[in-house]
Amino acid sequence: MDLEKHPQKPVVSAEPAGIRASDADRDRIADILREALAEGRLDAEEHAERIDSVYRAKTVGELEPLVRDLPAAGDGARPVGAAAASPAASAASSRGYGYGPEGPATAAENLVAVFSSSTRKGRWRVGGRTNAFALFGNVEIDLTEALFGQRTSVINATSIFGNVEVRVPENISLRGNGAGVFGNFEVVTLEAPDGEAPVVVVNGFSVFGNVEAKPKRGKRIADLHDRLRKHLG
Template structure:
């Protein structure tokens, strides 16, 4: 009896501490950004919705903050994708590696222009420097191209042809983030999305008048005499 009385007088065990929230990594943020990128390209999200969610992605500190941003969207590879149609650009194998190109300017300048093939993703970083990306003569190997721009006391400028779709979403803190959005008449025209974060700096994306992306398939056929 004494043992039973003693057991009843024991205070209840303290609750187990809650597991700490798992911190989000850059790979976690990129995964969510990729899902949002596909969603805006497929028309599941508007440009405004995409911009709002992308901004939340790069502000998120934990995985729990990221998941609600894509709860209403299909997982990568989980839904049927539309069949590719003939496009006004030079398509590449979608299974090819998609390594990002990095353009960095620290107390310096970095320029990418002329006839070059832009990949699916480009990262631009300017710290007391200047990055210039000119896509007016670039070869688009895919319909969707994403440029992630960061400017700290620096400048990032992107110039695109007039006949593509240009969208963007970002933040300027004591700085400037400006994207002149475009909607191409051709539904298969390349889409360029600018994600940016500027602190005491400038990020700007605009069309370059008089510059238009060419039908590369037609050029190739003409060159080969077909």
């Protein structure tokens, strides 16, 4: 390929490597990693490791190596002979889970409990990134009736003498990466049989506390969205 005719698109900000990374910089890298996971360029473990590094990165220079071996979002090459999916087919595939079209990166949702409790449950649209922080408190995130605005959602959970609980439907993919210091960090890993099902990644740590993510028995996301389609159709 003639690189002069087909220059590679920059995947991070053109700012110097030492410049502090913004939320938009991190979200842009997360989008590239999400697409790489969907295309099979990264496996689940590699994706989880890189996503964890994305949201721990302080500078632009720390972000660039995470996608150096990947094409920019939207530039992934299809296998030779593979036909591009029609817009109607893509819409039909994503509509079952309520995914919306990719839009500009939005700010993360923050759930904070300091000597208190914070709960997010019921019918709500999950964004690409949620931050949960518990200090002598309890944060509960229930995704069993949620609508996912994108395929991959990242929850950054921090518990200090507190508790963060994440509950998901039984038939989505659940992954995580974290540690407990005199505490507990536990993610019950799931792999959905449906390749288009949502992926929830829980990253973080606990200090004298608890971070736990696991499926809620009897809750299945497809059941909810089937009912929604019948109601709306």
